[in-house]
Amino acid sequence: MIIELNRNDSNKTILGEALFNELNQVLIKAQSHLSDKTYDAFKIFKSAKLINFTIKCFSLEVSKKTGVPKKPQSTGFLEYASNRIKLDLALQKIVANLKKPIKKWTEFVWDFENKGKLFCVTDFKFQNGNISDGEFKHLSSNTKSPEKEFSKCINILAEKVYQADLFETLSELLSIDDSAKITSIKDLVLFKRFFELNHTEYKPSNGESSMILLAKELKEDKDVYLVDEPEKSLGNDFISDFIVPILKDLAKSGKRIVIATHDANIAVRTLPYNSIYREHTPEGYKTYQGNPFSNRLKIINGDDWLDWKEKSMTTLEGGRNAFGERKGIYGNN
Known part of the structure; x- marks a missing residue:
């Protein structure tokens, strides 16, 4: 307070030099008096604490030497009451915190x-x-x-x-x-x-849940994406307007995407670099591999091949619209 009083020159101008000096002296005396009294109180407190500690040590040692239990120095009520008050404060703090709302x-x-x-x-x-x-x-x-x-x-x-x-x-x-x-x-x-x-x-419907989960997974940054029949429970508009553009962007950025699908919008409009077709015949399963650019699906470990366009038209779902777009992308082959 004294430092603040002397720091501001306007105080001396307002109070006048005589009154300012008198106030300054009174504050200095008050500060000195408080400092002395505080130190005296601290000495009394510490002295009493050290004396009580010394008495306890002497009593304990005498009790050990003589085998006679030491006499209590107090009724113990002070410690008992202090502990109860501490317990009360701690419990009230816990109860108050349990009632506090947490931000969502x-x-x-x-x-x-x-x-x-x-x-x-x-x-x-x-x-x-x-x-x-x-x-x-x-x-x-x-x-x-x-x-x-x-x-x-x-x-x-x-x-x-x-x-x-x-x-x-x-x-x-x-x-x-x-x-x-x-x-x-x-x-x-x-x-x-x-x-x-x-x-x-x-609560989102099954279709909405599928839509949200698929979109969330595709938006995460990964090197490889394995997608199993993403068209399930999803409308054609959502597939065409949202899923297909995302898949195209991922492919352009160098990501590897493996999709199992029956949907023509996905199989055609995503511009696949490689198409794998699995055919079931009386002789067993046959696996063909190719792409729409060559319009061929060639059997693995053999010379047989299928027409990519014709097989896609008969196998994939989604109508001829997707293949109409394919015509504009790949040509008439």
Whole structure:
């Protein structure tokens, strides 16, 4: 305070030199007096503590030498009351934290143009002893029973901290199975994950789920992609407008993509470098390999071959539109 007073020159101008000097002297005396009294109080406190410690040491040594139990130096009520107060403060802190809300995690997933934007929401809650919702899972275990009973006992302990039956409740807490594994308030965190559309909980259909999962996997950066029948549960518009462009971009960037499909949109419009066709005959399975550029599918380890266009027309699904586009890409062959 004295430093701040002298640092600002305007204080001296406002108060006047005489009043300013008088105030400065009073503050210096007050500071010196407080410093002396604080040091005196510290010496008294430390002296008493050291004397009590010395007396305890002497009493303990005398008791060891004579075999006579030492006399208590106090009734023990101070330590008893102090420990109860510390326990109360700790329990109240735990209970207060269990009541605190935890911010939800929200992640954008998909934009349904005709419905709205879909978000994946992760809701976190502390197990305060009252949560029984089966959709909430624990971060580190498969059951909520120990955590739920543990929190109930903590709440009861906080209410009975100054009552005679405190230790009965404490015994109940210690008797809970696996209660010793709960070492932090983090062990009481539960979470629930769900989708939200227009701020309302929403469950995507099978087709929408397939759409979202496929798009998510294809957007991850990988060197090789293995895709099994991506057309399942998906509409032709989504395949043509979204999946096919992604597959084309991945191929252009040097990624290797292996797709098992019956869909003509995927098999034709993705411009495959290599097509593998598996044919079942009475003699067994035959495997052919080729591409639309040569318009041939040649049998492996043999000379037989099939017409790529004709075999694709009879095998693949999706109508002739895809092959009409193929004509514009590859020509009339």
